[in-house]
Amino acid sequence: MVYFLTMTNLTDINDTLSLEIKKLNDFLKKVTTTDVPLINALSSHMIDSGGKRIRPIIVFLISKIMSNDNKVIESAAIIELIHAATLLHDDVVDQSDIRHNINTANKVWGNDSAVLVGDFLYSRAFELIVEINRNKVYKILAETTNKISQGEVMQLMYKEKIIEDIEKYTEIVYLKTGKLFEASALVAVDIAECEDSDWARNFGKNFGIAYQLRNDYLDYFGDDNQTGKNIAEDLSEGKSTLPLIHSYINSSGKDKMTIKNIFDKKIVSDTDKLREIFYRNESDKYTLEEIDKYSQNAIKALDSLDVDNSKNLIDLTRYCSTRTR
């Protein structure tokens, strides 16, 4: 088992991409400014609220590899708009009140605004796709958005139930989170007018699954000062995630009953007790191994690229799979 070296931040990559990220932010601001003040307020809140811009970064890095500077900012922005829209709707669904250490939009402006401005951001993204004017980009993003909603609904169906099937859970993770990372890579390849996209699909998919599983890990084993979320938020939202699922499957007797009881009653104050059982079942280690596995798969997908070309994507994968926030 190879554990990655922890990279503490994204500074190097962000430095390389500072111009693109500045252009992205300006573009996002431009396309979300309307005559409707409430839309502008919520859009700014989403866009300025400290997201890491990982999906755009993937678009930028792949575009650099392909020496493409056509439609790059626009494509990255479209994907970030879709991401922001899903966050707005997720926060309504989960009744979340804090993300990235600041109040969520639904908490500040209400669920009604969050639902409608989410719709605004989705449809704004689809308007911008017209300007990209590439059939495949359109197809990728329409399918992706649809699969995300399917993944979200599947997760909702398991709300307040413990998923007892890791394969099923991984499918949900792939749909609700992995798909948009996959789309980021695929879109970047298509706008570079490159046909070969298998490596991009494999990279994005595996990267995305690792990304979500790292979220799962941090929710129980992270430091809430760093994650910017409440600890054990998944528990309080009635969501079973990988550490809990693994531990539940591998427990019996009293431990199994304790997990079920804490989960069913959402006893967040008993998170320590839960973590003890997780440690006993090595569910923390298992989760890290799974993150590692998907990250390795993502890196392996880059094999066909030059070493020089793939360096930044590998660094990004390493950072994301070991990040603490």
Added chain:
Amino acid sequence: MVYFLTMTNLTDINDTLSLEIKKLNDFLKKVTTTDVPLINALSSHMIDSGGKRIRPIIVFLISKIMSNDNKVIESAAIIELIHAATLLHDDVVDQSDIRHNINTANKVWGNDSAVLVGDFLYSRAFELIVEINRNKVYKILAETTNKISQGEVMQLMYKEKIIEDIEKYTEIVYLKTGKLFEASALVAVDIAECEDSDWARNFGKNFGIAYQLRNDYLDYFGDDNQTGKNIAEDLSEGKSTLPLIHSYINSSGKDKMTIKNIFDKKIVSDTDKLREIFYRNESDKYTLEEIDKYSQNAIKALDSLDVDNSKNLIDLTRYCSTRTR
């Protein structure tokens, strides 16, 4: 002032279109059936819940005029999916519990399901547009969906405030309701590969505004047994609509205070008192005249068509502008 003869139902038009409507319903069922039972349940609820299919009917009638049978069912279905998605999200925003005499999806399955299945229907529509494979259709529907959300957010900004500007109100009505009727007509013309769409735009826009104003009228002056909604629902949702706006602008002194008080406190039990003031200000008559004006504009837009060709669209306009449900 010419008042239209009331048409009591859509039977004649529905008879003409029975094959298309059957195909539409089958197609809608097919494209909303997934591996996710909750999506299927909510989608069926939306699709079977007694909507009048007015937007698809517009697509069908225009397609008949143009002798086009290419991509007609698909286009009508896409528009109905977008319509269903907006209804799901609207009902969450408005916290509605009844529509077409049955419980709303958010009431039965919760807001979280309604938000996510709304997203599913939106994105399913956008997936299907790929198959239509016409750039203009894509453009019309992306812009329309975006404008609908802008209209909805504008309406939200005026929630619990009386709009005191009929022009502003009409703009909101056009965006939130008129746009999708306009899109129905424009898409029908485009899939027939016809360039000239000015008449369709004018027809759809005016038809749509009249349609919404008829909803406004029915909310105060309709029979809740027929409308399938609670009476004065707009009042209980803190929405000012045309009868109230007109009456408020044209009142002074005690009447103005009474309107404001009933509106501010959402005293639905005082709807009779409100209606008395509306009658005194002839706001019922004014609303009917506005509905009539936009309906006449819609019919006038059909002038360039043969008399035979336009008959069904005229009948549809007459029906919708005088309907009781």
